[in-house]
Amino acid sequence: MKQIFLILIFFSTFTTFAQNKKPNDPLAHTFSIVARDAKTGEMAVAVQSHWFSVGTGVSWGEAGVGVVATQSFTNRSFGIHGLDLLKKGKSPQEVLDILLSNDEGRDFRQVAILDKQGRVATHTGKSCIDYAGHANGKDFSVQANMMLNDKVVPAMKKAWIENSEMPLAERMVAVLQAAQETGGDIRGKQSAALVVFAGEASKEPWNDKLIDLRVDDSENPIKEIDRLLKVFRAYEYMNEGDLYVEKNEMKNAMEAYNAAMEMFPDNLEMQYWTAITLANDKQMEKASEMLQKIYAKDENWRELTRRLPKVGLLNVSEENLKLLLR
Template identity: 65%
Template sequence: MIKKFLSFAAFCLIVQGISGQVFKRDAPFAHTYSIVARDQKTGKMAVAVQSHWFSVGTVVSWGEAGVGVVATQSFVNKSFGIRGLALLKEGKTPEQALEILLHNDEAKAVRQVAILDSKGRVATHTGSSCIKYAGHIQGDNFSVQANMMLSDKVWPAMAKAFKEHSDLPIAERILETMKAAEKEGGDIRGKQSAAILVVRGESTGEPWEDRLIDLRVDDHTSPIEELSRLLKVYRAYEHMNKGDLAVEKNNMQLASREYKSAEAMFPDNLEMKYWHAITLANNNKLEEAAKMLKGIFQKDKNWRKLTKRLPESGILNLSKKDLKMLLDL
């Protein structure tokens, strides 16, 4: 199916006078809209994308902490992601990096690329033969770009939305930007997948700590809505992690607040409640723990079985009497 699409696309371009030999038969065909952006307050950088194409996030969005983010789309050259970041690391500006990437690219007329660096500088290219409606808008610390859109109102609506939601964290801000694109019709083919990537403005030297948010919806009837749901789950687990850190510092008041914040966001999530209860039990708040665990055990007996196993791993530290009391709930 993919090869058929690509063969047809290459044929159309041959008719326009562009050599069909520049397109690989297995090259991604990611017509889409996207945004690259930087949060001026935190320095965090983000790239987000939505398309009527399977798993668009594995193709379009690239980023590295302390370096920048790249969106490469339309008739995609995936190497632009890694090569673009490498050029930024060498000290090139986004404009210089983009010029180098496109210099010997025989298919630049059908490429669309946006590059943003850790200083918030941007460079964007929309090839003259990108399928209309196609275009981009650059602004302070951001660029929005789109091709094969239902109308030419899509990317202006994105730029407007990004500017209007400056009070939001960068991830939520760019999600609002993508919602604005959908309100104007978005991709003329519809919607299928979406992704969001957020990296630190400065590298910690520990790459596993520098990719802050990396969420993808590979195939869904409402990918933006599903991405929003996943981001909310991510935020809830942020509270859980903060609660765990508070426990390590023996700040049980803060830990309880963080756990309750997480549970309020997802009241039906038994695991969040469970680990909150285990933390309470470990801190001699057995009455509160028992009340929570009783409800959890009633809904799923496997949590009772897990509780019985925790002492062996040192995760639950109770006397045999207190453990039996909890297990008998």
């Protein structure tokens, strides 16, 4: 009986030790990239995983400071504390050393840190699941764990180098695509995220996160992130057009709106505001022709047109309003 009791104590102690050694943090076995655009100073994180809502745990950043990706067994505190240490003047390597020194689960972590100067530091713990590894250099770090094969990380590095002429956001997506095409996560695909921060902080911090796209659950999350990025770019043209309208520069406004519509010709929102701009520019026949096609697809747009004169977004005579509403 005494021997059995001692054996039970041993296994209880061993189990407790093992549980303490292995972190209880959320899993995010995945591949990601942290990077900086040397021309604009913008910094970004892009990630994909067979795990729900990967972007909520892996991706961290702040304009004028840096970006962090924390994955495998995700220690989310690395995001907040890492950025805080960067703000205090620590280098990415110093930050990484400090974070890992106080972390009993360091062997299970994978972390990448990049600062606004483009310096990077990366850690792949020895207990990360194969295939796991990273590659980094000036302005970038790519890292992956639980991959189907050992070709994923080299493919990501190659894609980053070969797409240097792309805008940063599109370049990040190209890296994710390369990883997936090479094999990707051994479990498959589920979620992805892309965040881009300004290189320098402004007096309007709410505008310093330039892009924030997430796909939390999808059969093809990278394809969906790519689609959302294209929609984002189209709406950039729409916003540009709105600014020109405010300045009464209708020719420039129409060029911006047309650029948006060329990207998404079936988007009724883009068609509608282009038509309203035509009407405000006294091009009633063109505006009416566009609006009739929009109304045929969704009658609610006709009701919206009735409401615009009240708030000054449609400045036409009563006669012309009837023409637009017919």
